[in-house]
Amino acid sequence: MSFRFENDEKSSLTDEELIESYRNDDTTGYILIKKYAGIVTAKAKYLSSRGGADSDDLVQEGFLGLLNAIRTYRNGKGASFSTYATRCIENKMKTAIRKHSRVDIPTADEFDDEPDDNTPETLFFDKENSTEIENAIMGQLSRMESTIFRLFLRGENYEEISRKTGVSVKSVDNALQRSRKKLKEAFVAGRLFNKT
Secondary structure, eight states, rough: OOOOOOOSSTOOEEEHHHHHHTTTSTTHHHHHHHHHHHHHHHHHHHHHHHHSSHHHHHHHHHHHHHHHHHHHHTTTTTOOHHHHHHHHHHHHHHHHHHHHOOOOOHHHHHHHHHHHOOOOOHHHHHHHHHHHHHHHHHHOOOOOHHHHHHHHHHHHHHHHHHHHHOOOHHHHHHHHHHHHHHHHHHHHHHSSSSSO
């Protein structure tokens, strides 16, 4: 995929040519940054809408991923710069989300590998089991921790949870940390799914 800008004197260059020009002490890096800014912001908005990190933070991470792609891309290694840059941008954003929320976001490839078990019977038993699991999990937490944890699982970010619960962002973070610790301890001790 090659984007072109009519007003730039380097507008006729492909991404790969722009990178080569940039590496030869030219100032064409800004053209690539300008060209991929829309991709960075679109991916940041999409990932932030799923919760876990602020859109502005993800935009910054995305641009760091883009700059890394410009520095490290090697033409002829099989992938176009567009593919490589998009992957670097996504990976940088997903790493930031994981660090922020410790929640792993599966890639599209990982979703494709999972079997489709959406039969009526499976959906019924999954719903029944998920209710039991949810009750077992929430039974380990205080009322406030349970409320915050549920909002977090629904994809709310720390700021949204803070507004909805009336507690500070730091209190939200502390409650989620305590919840994770309690759930880990309950799971290790075998208390989480014991039906006694």
